[in-house]
Amino acid sequence: MPVEAAEGTPVRLHLRPENLRDDLKYYFMSPCEKYRARGQIPWKLAVQILKIIMITTQLILFGLNNQLVVSYKEENTMALKNLFLKGYGGVDEDDYCVAVYTQHDVYESLFYVLDQYSQLDRLSTGPISYAEDEDGRLLPLVVCKEYYKRGTVKPSEEAYDIDAELETGEGVESVAAAKHTTCFSPPAVKLKASFCLFRLVNLKMTFQLKGINLQTVRSRELPDCYSFYVTITFDNQCHSGKVKLFLDTDAQSYACRDWKISGTAQKNTHYLLLFDGFVILVCLTSAVLCTRSIVLAVKLLQRFSRFFHENYNRKVCEDDQREFLNGWYLLVILSDLLAIVGSILKMEIQAKSLTSYDVCSIFLGTSTLLVWVGVIRYLGYFQKYNVLILTMRAAFPKVLRFCCCAGMIYLGYTFCGWIVLGPYHEKFEGLSRVAECLFSLVNGDDMFTTFAQLKDKNTLVWLFSRTYLYSFISLFIYMVLSLFIALITDAYETIKNYQRDGFPLTDLQKFLREQKDFPVVEETDVHVQQSLFCCCQRYDEIKFNLYVHTQQSPERLQLTGFVRFCHYEDILAAL
Numbered sequence: 001m002p003v004e005a006a007e008g009t010p011v012r013l014h015l016r017p018e019n020l021r022d023d024l025k026y027y028f029m030s031p032c033e034k035y036r037a038r039g040q041i042p043w044k045l046a047v048q049i050l051k052i053i054m055i056t057t058q059l060i061l062f063g064l065n066n067q068l069v070v071s072y073k074e075e076n077t078m079a080l081k082n083l084f085l086k087g088y089g090g091v092d093e094d095d096y097c098v099a100v101y102t103q104h105d106v107y108e109s110l111f112y113v114l115d116q117y118s119q120l121d122r123l124s125t126g127p128i129s130y131a132e133d134e135d136g137r138l139l140p141l142v143v144c145k146e147y148y149k150r151g152t153v154k155p156s157e158e159a160y161d162i163d164a165e166l167e168t169g170e171g172v173e174s175v176a177a178a179k180h181t182t183c184f185s186p187p188a189v190k191l192k193a194s195f196c197l198f199r200l201v202n203l204k205m206t207f208q209l210k211g212i213n214l215q216t217v218r219s220r221e222l223p224d225c226y227s228f229y230v231t232i233t234f235d236n237q238c239h240s241g242k243v244k245l246f247l248d249t250d251a252q253s254y255a256c257r258d259w260k261i262s263g264t265a266q267k268n269t270h271y272l273l274l275f276d277g278f279v280i281l282v283c284l285t286s287a288v289l290c291t292r293s294i295v296l297a298v299k300l301l302q303r304f305s306r307f308f309h310e311n312y313n314r315k316v317c318e319d320d321q322r323e324f325l326n327g328w329y330l331l332v333i334l335s336d337l338l339a340i341v342g343s344i345l346k347m348e349i350q351a352k353s354l355t356s357y358d359v360c361s362i363f364l365g366t367s368t369l370l371v372w373v374g375v376i377r378y379l380g381y382f383q384k385y386n387v388l389i390l391t392m393r394a395a396f397p398k399v400l401r402f403c404c405c406a407g408m409i410y411l412g413y414t415f416c417g418w419i420v421l422g423p424y425h426e427k428f429e430g431l432s433r434v435a436e437c438l439f440s441l442v443n444g445d446d447m448f449t450t451f452a453q454l455k456d457k458n459t460l461v462w463l464f465s466r467t468y469l470y471s472f473i474s475l476f477i478y479m480v481l482s483l484f485i486a487l488i489t490d491a492y493e494t495i496k497n498y499q500r501d502g503f504p505l506t507d508l509q510k511f512l513r514e515q516k517d518f519p520v521v522e523e524t525d526v527h528v529q530q531s532l533f534c535c536c537q538r539y540d541e542i543k544f545n546l547y548v549h550t551q552q553s554p555e556r557l558q559l560t561g562f563v564r565f566c567h568y569e570d571i572l573a574a575l
Helices: 010-027 031-038 043-084 103-118 186-193 214-219 265-312 318-324 327-350 357-374 387-421 431-442 447-452 459-501 507-513 554-560 568-574
Strands: 098-100 128-130 141-148 151-154 159-162 166-173 200-213 224-235 243-254
Touching: 010 031, 010 265, 043 103, 043 200, 043 214, 043 224, 043 243, 043 265, 043 327, 043 357, 098 103, 103 200, 103 224, 200 214, 265 318, 265 327, 327 357, 387 431, 387 459, 431 447, 431 459, 447 459
Parallel strands: none
Antiparallel strands: 098 243, 128 200, 141 166, 141 200, 151 159, 200 224, 224 243
């Protein structure tokens, strides 16, 4: 209901709601409708399109380079396992590489490492060699063993005497000394004599190698130099008669000190740095534009709230407030920040100042994900394309509450399966593995394998496992999952009914429906789209006529350039 104008100011108060409606209507327009209404170029849309193209291109280029780096590290690790682990068949056994079961095999494996290390230059097929210190001397191989301080064990007499305190012994083996070390050499005999396998907890052999990743030349980038910190562990913590052998590598890349390359690799690096800099500039522009839109939206919400309070003595409801606070802008700003940080890390990697490919890939990958998700915002302006957005928004609160309840049951099954079935089933050995196994069962994956892999040696555990698995599958697949789908289906049906019969009108929508269409440059009929959720309902065709309010001809306003939307007071001042 319009507010009665006070005496002396009839026009100003009478037109105040009209100005606010025009502002609100323009705010909820799509970029194309804003262009038709004002002739304003949709800069944010153009920046977003450019940003999507550039960030996706940047991600692809970085991903190809990252694949080369990861494959180089993995293949080098596989090569080192075949070089230094005796009897390695190319496939790890569970979580370890090789296992030995006799004292002779332990000694053979130990001296096999020393022998292979001494012949590395002659055996290796790749560009890898010993590391040197600052004085140019080869770094030695270090042997470190950890064992109980003292103890005696007599299984036949069921007696033992162990000091649980651990001691550490360390030995250094140079490359020259390793060449003369065999199973029967004096150093080897001395090492064997110091071994008490029942006291030995673990033995670690560490050494450092260096290599060059030449395959990056094919992608027109400078090759990196690598330092490989290799650790070979003889694990005897269980004292079960099975000694596990592990080989772990920690690779660090850096710029080579002395290099010379012909071709365009160096120029290509400069072009990539310029491209990354331009990506940062585009992301900063996008973040500034979205921040500006958020500030304008907050000011518009304050105007609307103040108007409602002054004229209707009412507060704006939460649903209407959420229409102003656009979450898509926050998503875009977050993706921009991630892309900026990822681009800076990528530039540092290309400049050989940083080696953390994984951190950079997380930032770039997450930013690309959010950028592409943000495209849905523009599809939401079309009624036939926004069903996913509306359904997710309607179902999310119910689904979140439902998942909290179902999660409690899921956690209970996770802990129960881990403590009971963990010692007997490889898929239940850890809490994370149990959670992953149960999630795959909910999706119907590996059901028979999960049942079959449990050994039936323990009848009680076997019976419990059947009860456990059958109850979990029946409960989560036939009840929990069905109810989960039903919640989403119910929300979808509700949205379909609203689209057919019309959405419930809030105070904001009721206020906007009292206004004729938004003013345009020419006196032509236009179709303007407006809705509760991202403008999905159409307003009727009407014309904008300033002559009613100003008693001046529209032609005069067009000549002065003030036919574009502005406040009534500004129009009077211009005339």
